Amino acid sequence: MSPSEKSANASKALKEELVMAPYGWKVTYFPRTDSLLFTNPKVHISEYAAEEEHIGYGGVFFTMLFNSNGEVEIHSEASQQAEEAKMQKSLYEISNTSLPQLSFTTFNAHLHELANDQFQGKSDFLFLRREWDGSLIFKTSRFMTPALEYIIFEKINYNQGDEGHEEPLSVADSLSVVARDNRQFFENMKKPEITISQGDRIFFRSDYEIRDKSMFNRHKYWLFRFPETPNSIPYEYPLHMIGLGSGYCGTDDGIAFYPGIRFNSEMIFNKFERRDNRFVCELVRVYAPLYRKYVLAPRHLYPNGELTNMVALIEDKAVSPTN
Amino acid sequence: MRYLCYSSVCLLYFFFVLSACRDKDDKLAPVSVLDSSPIEYQPTALDQWIKSHFTIPYGIEIVYRWDRSNIPVFGQGYPCDPNKVKSLLTTLNDLWLELYEDDNLGGKGWLRGKMPIKLYLIGSKALDRNGVTLLAPPDAIGDEMYIYDVNQFDPPDNEKVFTLMRSVHHQYALKLAEITQFDWDSFSAVSALDYRSTTDFMSNFNKEGDNFFKISPYAYREGFYTYHAMISFKEDFAEIVSCYLTHSPVDINDAKKKSGIAFLDEEDDDEDYIKEQQENARKAFRNLDLKDKLVVEHFKKRVRLSLTSLQRISLTKINALKKVDPKHDTTNE
Numbered sequence: 001m002s003p004s005e006k007s008a009n010a011s012k013a014l015k016e017e018l019v020m021a022p023y024g025w026k027v028t029y030f031p032r033t034d035s036l037l038f039t040n041p042k043v044h045i046s047e048y049a050a051e052e053e054h055i056g057y058g059g060v061f062f063t064m065l066f067n068s069n070g071e072v073e074i075h076s077e078a079s080q081q082a083e084e085a086k087m088q089k090s091l092y093e094i095s096n097t098s099l100p101q102l103s104f105t106t107f108n109a110h111l112h113e114l115a116n117d118q119f120q121g122k123s124d125f126l127f128l129r130r131e132w133d134g135s136l137i138f139k140t141s142r143f144m145t146p147a148l149e150y151i152i153f154e155k156i157n158y159n160q161g162d163e164g165h166e167e168p169l170s171v172a173d174s175l176s177v178v179a180r181d182n183r184q185f186f187e188n189m190k191k192p193e194i195t196i197s198q199g200d201r202i203f204f205r206s207d208y209e210i211r212d213k214s215m216f217n218r219h220k221y222w223l224f225r226f227p228e229t230p231n232s233i234p235y236e237y238p239l240h241m242i243g244l245g246s247g248y249c250g251t252d253d254g255i256a257f258y259p260g261i262r263f264n265s266e267m268i269f270n271k272f273e274r275r276d277n278r279f280v281c282e283l284v285r286v287y288a289p290l291y292r293k294y295v296l297a298p299r300h301l302y303p304n305g306e307l308t309n310m311v312a313l314i315e316d317k318a319v320s321p322t323n
Numbered sequence: 324m325r326y327l328c329y330s331s332v333c334l335l336y337f338f339f340v341l342s343a344c345r346d347k348d349d350k351l352a353p354v355s356v357l358d359s360s361p362i363e364y365q366p367t368a369l370d371q372w373i374k375s376h377f378t379i380p381y382g383i384e385i386v387y388r389w390d391r392s393n394i395p396v397f398g399q400g401y402p403c404d405p406n407k408v409k410s411l412l413t414t415l416n417d418l419w420l421e422l423y424e425d426d427n428l429g430g431k432g433w434l435r436g437k438m439p440i441k442l443y444l445i446g447s448k449a450l451d452r453n454g455v456t457l458l459a460p461p462d463a464i465g466d467e468m469y470i471y472d473v474n475q476f477d478p479p480d481n482e483k484v485f486t487l488m489r490s491v492h493h494q495y496a497l498k499l500a501e502i503t504q505f506d507w508d509s510f511s512a513v514s515a516l517d518y519r520s521t522t523d524f525m526s527n528f529n530k531e532g533d534n535f536f537k538i539s540p541y542a543y544r545e546g547f548y549t550y551h552a553m554i555s556f557k558e559d560f561a562e563i564v565s566c567y568l569t570h571s572p573v574d575i576n577d578a579k580k581k582s583g584i585a586f587l588d589e590e591d592d593d594e595d596y597i598k599e600q601q602e603n604a605r606k607a608f609r610n611l612d613l614k615d616k617l618v619v620e621h622f623k624k625r626v627r628l629s630l631t632s633l634q635r636i637s638l639t640k641i642n643a644l645k646k647v648d649p650k651h652d653t654t655n656e
Contacts, residue, residue, distance in 0.1 A: 069365050091388060091405075105388035107404040107446045107474055115401035115447065123402055124391050 011100040018066040023156040030059030031121040035147035035259040038245030058220025058247030063172035076110035077179035099126040132288035150258040175252040183250025190318035269312040273300040279314040387444040395460035403446040403473035446474040455522040465498040496564035503625040511556035543582040546610035568637040583608030
């Protein structure tokens with residue numbers, strides 16, 4: 001088979017895969033991330049370092065339903081009002097460049113909301129590879145190095161169960177509604193704090209209230225901070241402040257952070273599950289045949305994984321615990 | 324004899340190589356190497372409408388689907404909203420295509436052979452690195468035209484229509500100059516030392532909103548009609564044509580007249596400074612008037628259309644469009 005035939009076949013295969021998902025795809029798009037920003041829990045974070053021009057950006061959770069006519073229906077969790085969250089239909093194309101390229105060729109209010117100077121979203125996604133968990137990983141032509149953007153497509157596996165047949169569009173819509181609720185719940189927390197532990201040992205616990213969260217909500221970025229050496233002057237910024245931060249978006253399970261809350265090279269917490277009023281990410285060890293090694297994954301997605309007791313828990317410390 | 328043997332061996336060798344290459348089982352690949360994955364999509368109702376109203380009568384392809392490789396994008400570009408395309412193209416038809424093919428001007432069929440090949444529609448603005456809104460990509464060739472900010476287009480909004488037509492007339496003027504062989508040497512020599520080459524100086528003026536594209540006192544005091552005209556001689560030419568077709572004769576003449584008046588404050592009493600300003604004003608008027616005449620003359624002789632007639636009919640059409648929705652007239656707001 002010639003290289004051009006291989007390339008054509010790869011594009012066709014991608015289109016078929018996108019179209020053949022009966023309930024569509026969950027798409028997590030973080031156009032602009034920095035995997036080195038606020039990822040060292042030992043480094044002091046100055047008051048200046050946490051100002052608007054220095055913090056990072058988060059992303060958006062979409063559900064996308066592709067059809068063979070070149071149309072895609074998109075829901076988004078980013079909108080604040082239900083009216084804005086209505087399904088937006090637009091056109092897509094899959095073409096050959098160096099890699100199969102998925103292009104959103106007409107304006108879609110949900111997707112192109114990220115095409116601005118802050119988030120710097122793009123309309124063309126290059127298909128990189130299939131991940132060990134079956135998700136499809138894309139990139140844009142903007143960056144050559146990894147971990148500066150995240151574009152992840154996961155097939156929606158809807159279990160019809162006893163409720164009968166659900167229309168794909170309503171499934172996609174309901175997932176985005178749940179994702180929006182989860183994100184808004186997180187953003188409405190008065191004092192969201194994180195605790196990273198393994199068994200009884202606590203590695204990191206944040207404890208710093210931010211009065212005006214609007215800047216962080218606009219960026220969809222959160223910074224968990226802990227005043228390691230408080231300032232003797234009341235209400236002044238601590239002398240030594242540490243923290244961990246990451247961009248976030250709501251998901252149908254809870255909250256997703258990319259590049260993740262990174263305590264160290266092993267303890268990276270991406271997908272949090274919402275349990276009542278908290279968000280929990282417990283890591284388990286799972287064998288990834290594609291890489292022929294064990295990787296860490298969230299327990300709520302891999303309940304049969306080997307326990308590691310590595311847990312990150314986000315809760316609102318302004319509210320007294322219910323249990 | 325030796326020669327005959329040698330040539331026979333060569334011929335045999337040649338046929339041997341040829342037969343080795345030939346394989347009866349080889350067939351042509353089903354997929355073309357040139358176009359290995361043609362993008363096939365179902366033509367929509369919009370595509371059909373565009374074909375019947377633009378592509379077939381005028382020979383121009385309207386590209387509203389995003390094509391990053393062919394569209395000069397400034398900053399964070401995004402595709403156009405298909406819901407805006409028809410109203411925008413209808414406006415273009417009324418104010419641009421029907422203008423040149425008006426019975427009192429070129430007549431039916433005048434545009435045939437004089438149109439660009441493609442017209443790209445882009446949803447986002449054309450903002451360059453200085454944050455300045457451009458009317459067209461600086462290195463665009465005449466065969467392709469670009470309409471930016473399509474997603475904000477709203478026919479009842481006169482300012483949006485004005486900005487759209489400024490861009491279209493600007494780009495089409497360059498196409499006409501190309502096919503009618505405008506005398507660039509004579510034109511470029513007039514204000515040769517006054518062009519800025521960059522848009523740095525415009526970034527503060529961009530905050531004027533849509534007034535940014537109107538005739539500007541800052542510009543005519545330098546011998547130009549608008550800020551964009553000050554970038555290069557090609558932009559200058561295109562801006563003269565574009566201003567004629569979107570401003571009234573009163574505005575044009577007023578700009579020319581005021582360009583010759585020295586800009587002085589009441590406190591200015593330094594005689595040398597006053598003389599210098601007056602000389603600058605004379606030079607500005609001289610340059611503007613000369614360039615104006617070159618363009619008008621070119622339209623008369625080479626394009627074979629009167630620029631002043633084009634102006635009159637263009638403004639008539641623009642005013643007629645305003646009257647269709649008088650309640651949306653924002654010009655006096």
